[in-house]
């Protein structure tokens with residue numbers, strides 16, 4: 181029987197992790213995502229599934245715990261919000277460099293610095309363009325509902341192991357804090373050590389047995405030509421991901437002359453804005469990128485022949501809009517609209533911005 | 543004269559390389575303590591027959607390539623974070639024997655939070671702490687453990703306490719933490735010291751097998767390249783200057 185609940189986005193992350201057979205969660209408190217670890221501690225999954233939950237001494241320690249667990253072939257995760265995610269960046273690039281699978285949740289708040297505890301979408305560059313040092317990519321999933329907070333935990337782990345790559349759920353304070361109806365998933369058992377050896381024994385540190393060479397998890401390569409080769413291997417992997425894993429949603433696009441492009445909570449606001457605009461006779465639709473890396477570039481390009489202008493709506497000073505412009509290549513006008521610092525745009529503001537910036541072309 | 547083949551018989555063997563050591567040529571400088579301690583860890587793993595059970599976490603530092611020298615599964619950790627990495631491995635794979643191997647810059651400077659908290663939680667791990675009083679890998683800069691007055695490339699006139707603070711005896715701090723069960727300070731500069739050091743490593747690994755919490759072994763070490771002394775002179779300098787400040791012996795054995 182389907183298991184429906186009314187839950188907060190953050191609580192759902194915790195519940196979904198337990199149900200998806202997650203082996204370990206390592207975190208450090210920060211608003212607006214502390215409910216994730218709080219829910220786990222209340223639920224005591226170690227009694228139920230054996231899942232390890234540990235409050236680390238810092239985000240730095242937490243991400244390095246994730247590194248250690250992932251290196252054993254375990255399904256491990258961490259969560260934080262913007263300042264904490266900044267601290268994790270060294271660990272994240274090590275994880276990408278060692279090609280380890282893991283799940284990282286960022287419930288974004290406004291910045292820079294300590295900023296605000298209110299929702300924002302100002303960590304797009306950090307999540308999508310690298311964040312840490314070196315040439316690497318995260319697979320970035322952007323949930324727009326509490327249901328997707330649930331669904332993307334499983335999807336995130338699946339993609340992480342499929343590509344041996346860290347996956348980030350780029351959420352925000354709205355999605356993390358709001359309550360919605362959610363259908364929870366079935367319980368999946370955690371992998372046994374035998375299953376892990378069978379699936380990932382070729383690389384995971386499961387203990388050196390006489391039948392194989394010792395496994396080494398490292399991101400170090402002192403020989404430049406070999407490092408370059410490895411960089412090319414990563415580029416190839418990201419290409420495959422770009423070809424196969426682009427996800428998006430289209431709303432009211434069939435007859436649209438104008439387009440909102442928005443992800444996460446901004447896309448929810450745009451849905452209401454579409455209603456208001458259409459009541460005024462403006463034919464506007466929404467393209468919602470679900471994966472931010474890989475980005476639906478080709479999808480955007482395929483829509484351009486029918487579109488007169490695009491408004492990228494995001495709660496930032498204009499970050500994702502750069503990827504829209506890269507896709508559009510100047511073929512139609514592209515403008516950005518957003519509120520900052522934890523301010524959330526109203527649907528009417530969004531419609532007004534569409535009228536002023538795109539339709540009147542100011 | 544006896545043929546060499548006559549002598550090379552198993553019954554005449556008095557010393558051999560541990561099977562847990564690989565055939566790779568070690569990257570350490572002559573006289574460096576890292577190589578000796580690697581050998582001791584390999585011997586202990588072989589004697590305990592725990593090659594399949596052992597997972598090593600190596601640091602950023604001269605021993606970053608330790609994974610090339612011991613034939614066990616390894617994870618290379620970010621600078622200072624080996625105790626956090628080891629924490630997760632030990633918790634997620636409690637059937638394994640996990641050890642973190644760290645230098646003094648790694649453990650006592652950039653990674654102080656991780657080592658203190660892992661020890662305070664009493665993680666069931668071994669920590670091997672190579673204290674050579676200097677940053678070896680990056681070319682001999684001042685470490686948290688550099689002695690007062692000791693010249694390094696970032697304290698060219700000798701460590702000035704007013705400028706850089708006091709050398710840190712982190713092992714004394716670690717011994718205060720209830721999570722630790724065995725805390726000792728060893729050296730490896732004479733055959734007797736090597737034997738004692740090996741005994742301590744063995745005890746630490748036994749402790750982890752017995753799930754007794756954190757065992758912490760500092761090895762007061764030399765860095766002849768960083769100290770700009772010959773290996774022999776380095777040992778003499780260590781005995782004369784390091785040992786009075788970093789006193790050898792067990793700090794805690796529960």
Ligand SMILES: Cc1ncc(C[n+]2csc(CCOP(=O)(O)OP(=O)(O)O)c2C)c(N)n1
Nearest residue numbers: 602603604621645646647648676677678679
């Ligand atoms: C975050 C970060 N900071 C600095 C470095 C550069 N670095 C590499 S090794 C090292 C010092 C290592 O010294 P120590 O831990 O004493 O080990 P040793 O080399 O002496 O064995 C430093 C600072 C790094 N790799 N990563």
